[in-house]
Amino acid sequence: xxxxxxxxxxxxxxxxxxxxxxxxxxxxxxxxxxxxxxxxxxxxxxxxxxxxxxxxxxxxxxxxxxxxxxxxxxxxxxxxxxxxxxxxxxxxxxxxxxxxxxxxxxxxxxxxxxxxxxxxxxxxxxxxxxxxxxxxxxxxxxxxxxxxxxxxxxxxxxxxxxxxxxxxxxxxxxxxxxxxxxxxxxxxxxxxxxxxxxxxxxxxxxxxxxxxxxxxxxxxxxxxxxxxxxxxxxxxxxxxxxxxxxxxxxxxxxxxxxxxxxxxxxxxxxxxxxxxxxxxxxxxxxx
Amino acid sequence: xxxxxxxxxxxxxxxxxxxxxxxxxxxxxxxxxxxxxxxxxxxxxxxxxxxxxxxxxxxxxxxxxxxxxxxxxxxxxxxxxxxxxxxxxxxxxxxxxxxxxxxxxxxxxxxxxxxxxxxxxxxxxxxxxxxxxxxxxxxxxxxxxxxxxxxxxxxxxxxxxxxxxxxxxxxxxxxxxxxxxxxxxxxxxxxxxxxxxxxxxxxxxxxxxxxxxxxxxxxxxxxxxxxxxxxxxxxxxxxxxxxxxxxxxxxx
Ligand SMILES: Nc1ncnc2c1ncn2[C@@H]1O[C@H](COP(=O)(O)OP(=O)(O)O)[C@@H](O)[C@H]1O
Ligand SMILES: [Mg+2]
Numbered sequence: 001x002x003x004x005x006x007x008x009x010x011x012x013x014x015x016x017x018x019x020x021x022x023x024x025x026x027x028x029x030x031x032x033x034x035x036x037x038x039x040x041x042x043x044x045x046x047x048x049x050x051x052x053x054x055x056x057x058x059x060x061x062x063x064x065x066x067x068x069x070x071x072x073x074x075x076x077x078x079x080x081x082x083x084x085x086x087x088x089x090x091x092x093x094x095x096x097x098x099x100x101x102x103x104x105x106x107x108x109x110x111x112x113x114x115x116x117x118x119x120x121x122x123x124x125x126x127x128x129x130x131x132x133x134x135x136x137x138x139x140x141x142x143x144x145x146x147x148x149x150x151x152x153x154x155x156x157x158x159x160x161x162x163x164x165x166x167x168x169x170x171x172x173x174x175x176x177x178x179x180x181x182x183x184x185x186x187x188x189x190x191x192x193x194x195x196x197x198x199x200x201x202x203x204x205x206x207x208x209x210x211x212x213x214x215x216x217x218x219x220x221x222x223x224x225x226x227x228x229x230x231x232x233x234x235x236x237x238x239x240x241x242x243x244x245x246x247x248x249x250x251x252x253x254x255x256x257x258x259x260x261x262x263x264x265x266x267x268x269x270x271x272x273x274x275x276x277x278x279x280x281x282x283x284x285x286x287x
Numbered sequence: 288x289x290x291x292x293x294x295x296x297x298x299x300x301x302x303x304x305x306x307x308x309x310x311x312x313x314x315x316x317x318x319x320x321x322x323x324x325x326x327x328x329x330x331x332x333x334x335x336x337x338x339x340x341x342x343x344x345x346x347x348x349x350x351x352x353x354x355x356x357x358x359x360x361x362x363x364x365x366x367x368x369x370x371x372x373x374x375x376x377x378x379x380x381x382x383x384x385x386x387x388x389x390x391x392x393x394x395x396x397x398x399x400x401x402x403x404x405x406x407x408x409x410x411x412x413x414x415x416x417x418x419x420x421x422x423x424x425x426x427x428x429x430x431x432x433x434x435x436x437x438x439x440x441x442x443x444x445x446x447x448x449x450x451x452x453x454x455x456x457x458x459x460x461x462x463x464x465x466x467x468x469x470x471x472x473x474x475x476x477x478x479x480x481x482x483x484x485x486x487x488x489x490x491x492x493x494x495x496x497x498x499x500x501x502x503x504x505x506x507x508x509x510x511x512x513x514x515x516x517x518x519x520x521x522x523x524x525x526x527x528x529x530x531x532x533x534x535x536x537x538x539x
Contacts, residue, residue, distance in 0.1 A: 099346075173383035177445070180341050182373025182452060183399045191395055196386055 031269060035262035038062065047263060053227040053238075055247065055257040062260045064267070066227045070144070070237035071213060073230050074223060077148025078155055078212045083205055085152070086159030090204075093160070094167035095189055106161075113157035121218030124150040129222055136234055142224030144237040150218050155208035162207060166200020167193055199282040206279035214272055216241040240268050290358075292317045292456060292486040293338060298352035300333050302345065307333050309510040310352070320478065320487040322501035322518065324494065326533065329507045331490040332380075335458050338488065339375040340368050356456075373400065376454035380461040382441035384433035384448070389416075389425050392433050392444055393451050400452055411451050419447035420477050439470020446477065457481060459489040463496065475500050494534055498522050506530045 038047065042062050050063015093105050128149060133141030170193050178188040194201070216239075224236020225246065244261050251257040291314035300308035307330045315321050323331045336342040337350050340361060354361050361371055384392050393412045402408055412429070416422040421443040425431070433444055442462060449457065459478070463471040478487060478500050491497050497504055497518065504521040506514045506529075514521060514530045525531040 171383070173379060173381060174385055176341060176344060176379065177383040177385065178399075179344060180339060180372055180377040180379075181396045181399065181448065182369055183396075184369050187399050191399065192385055 028269070031262060031265050034259060035264075035266040038256065038259035038263040041256050041259070047260075048267075051229055053243070055251070055260055060256050060260075062256065064240070064243075064260075064264060066229045067238055067240045067243050067264065068267070069230055070223070070227075071239040071241070073144045073233065073237055074147040074151060074219060074239055075209060075212050077144060077233055078151035079205070079209055081148060081152035082155040082159055082208060082212075086156045086204070086208065087163050087201060089156070089160045090163035090167060090201075091189060091194075094164045095185070095193065106164075109157045109160050112153065113161075117154060117215060118217045118221075120150060120153060121221035124218060124222045138234055140224060140236060142222055142236050143234050144223060144230055145233045147219050147223035147237070147239075148233070150222055151212045151215055154215055154218065155212045158211055159204045159208035162204035163197070163201045166197040166204065169200070170196045199285045203279045203282040206275050206282065210272055210275040210279065213275065214241065214268070216245045220245055240264050244268075290317065291315055292357065294353070294355040294358075296353040296355075298334075298337070298350065298354055300330070300337055300342075300348070300350040302349075303347040307510050308337075308350075311512045313505055313512055313515055315486065315488060316503065317486050318482065318484075319502040320482050320489060320500055322497035322504045323488065323490045323507060324492065324497050324504055324533070325507035325513075327492060330510045331492075331507055332460055334507065335460050335488055335490050336377075338456075338458055339372050339377050341372065341377060343368065373452055374454055375456045375458060376449035376452070377458040377460070378442070378445050378449060378462050381465050382438055382445050384436070384441050384444050386432065386434055388430045389433050389436070389444060390429040393448050396448050396451050415447040415451040416444075418450050418481075419443045420473060421447055437470070439466045439473060442466060442470065442474060443477065446474070450481075454485070456486045456488070459487065461490050461492065463491070463493070471496075494522075494536075506533060508533070 041060075042050070047062055047064060048068070049065050050061065051065050052061040052063050053066055054061040089105070089109075093102050097105060124146065129141035129146050131141070132138065132143060132146045132149075136145075174192050174196055175188055178192045179185075183191070219239050220242040223239065223242065225238045225242055226236040227238045227243070228235075230237045244264055247257070248261055251261055293313075293315035295311055295313045295315075298308060298311040299306060311334065323334060325331055333342065337354065338356075338361075342348045342350070350362060356371070356375070359366065385395060387395065390412055393415055394408050397408050397411055402411070413422060413426075416425065421440060424440060425436070425444075433441060436444060442465075446457075446462075463474050466474065475496065478489065481487060482502075489497075489500065501518045503516065504518045505512055506521065506525075506527075508529055514525060514527045516526075521530065522534055525534060
């Protein structure tokens with residue numbers, strides 16, 4: 001009887017495991033099936049490198065280069081802002097901050113991570129957007145720059161907490177060794193701690209950026225959503241994610257537009273997957 | 288007789304509310320090897336780690352009393368701790384080379400101290416590895432990661448790294464307790480040679496080791512210095528009954 005129970009439980013767990021893989025596969029297949037259909041209308045090259053995105057004109061123009069560049073620009077900007085601040089903050093928390101401040105900061109970072117992105121987007125819309133507009137004297141504050149700043153806030157908690165963890169796990173005796181050799185605190189951090197934690201910090205950065213690339217709500221609210229090739233960071237751009245979210249509702253199921261949006265989904269999926277694999281690689285290298 | 292390197296009077300040390308050194312008076316003589324012996328937990332590490340203020344890294348650590356290094360109170364406010372640690376080198380119980388190449392382990396230390404000429408660094412790397420009796424074993428693989436070396440080699444690399452910046456004193460905290468007998472013999476031989484140029488303090492709970500390498504021995508017990516004298520005397524005619532009990536292996 002007991003054996004039978006064990007047997008049932010084991011099988012149930014197995015089914016759960018298989019089910020999760022099965023669903024992922026199903027989602028991916030669905031994405032492929034709906035997305036690849038777009039290549040009956042445009043070639044993959046035209047799709048990826050076409051400069052115009054007019055999905056409802058006749059005939060539709062389905063080039064997603066403006067969207068890819070929009071995503072890249074916003075993401076790159078967010079990375080440039082969030083990586084130095086995030087890593088700096090991690091160093092401060094792990095190495096410099098007195099215990100009390102450390103706890104306050106950690107709690108603050110967790111809180112930041114807990115704010116829903118739509119709320120952040122809303123706050124950005126009423127504070128950041130006018131600020132950017134006024135500082136740079138722009139016709140509109142809904143720009144790639146605003147999106148980058150906003151997204152930097154979203155990447156920061158991930159970067160800080162994982163990088164801090166990586167620094168914290170550097171063996172204490174490396175630090176002792178460096179100090180005992182007459183290195184200053186900063187020399188120890190810069191030459192011993194950071195290199196020793198480098199793979200963990202890289203993983204932190206990749207995961208932070210992964211979050212940024214997939215982010216939709218906030219970007220849609222503050223980047224202006226113009227599907228044109230961005231010439232600078234001071235113009236409105238549209239990202240891959242915002243395009244899907246904004247247009248899925250109006251696309252006719254089974255139409256060209258509909259297939260194109262799914263194909264965008266495939267592109268996003270591939271980008272996120274690549275980022276996660278890279279992050280994973282660095283995390284495992286660390287062990 | 289020359290001035291002592293360290294003059295220590297009424298030294299107390301504690302972690303938070305827990306006092307672990309309860310008034311130590313000892314003079315550490317120049318160009319000799321002083322062994323600190325005693326059962327584990329008696330405060331040997333705390334003592335030696337106070338001498339280069341590396342214990343400052345432990346948040347609730349506190350030391351008081353007079354700890355004079357060449358006549359200067361090292362716990363007084365205006366001491367340059369970073370420079371002090373350069374002058375008083377330390378080798379730890381567990382070898383702790385950095386996860387870098389053998390060469391970079393030493394070059395790093397030199398760069399920290401402002402050397403930037405390539406040839407000079409190369410030269411000091413070789414010289415230090417020779418002094419640490421490691422050169423012949425690693426000279427063809429200087430770019431190899433230090434963590435791939437054996438424990439004994441790692442420990443000698445740590446010694447080389449310390450020697451590279453020409454300290455005046457060498458502190459060893461149980462440098463051989465993680466090593467095999469052959470590596471231990473090599474490190475002991477090395478300490479024997481280094482004695483001519485350095486003042487050495489070595490913590491060990493291996494009595495034979497203390498007898499082999501040291502000129503003076505200090506026996507610690509529960510945070511107190513029980514007996515201090517010539518190693519020969521401590522091992523052959525200890526004054527205190529507790530010292531005798533310890534060295535004859537009756538406790539510890
Ligand atoms: N970081 C620390 N925090 C609190 N207590 C400590 C710490 N390090 C050592 N101690 C305590 O101080 C006493 C002496 O330790 P230690 O100096 O390491 O002894 P030994 O090296 O002779 O074994 C022990 O009771 C130990 O538990
Ligand atoms: Mg100890």
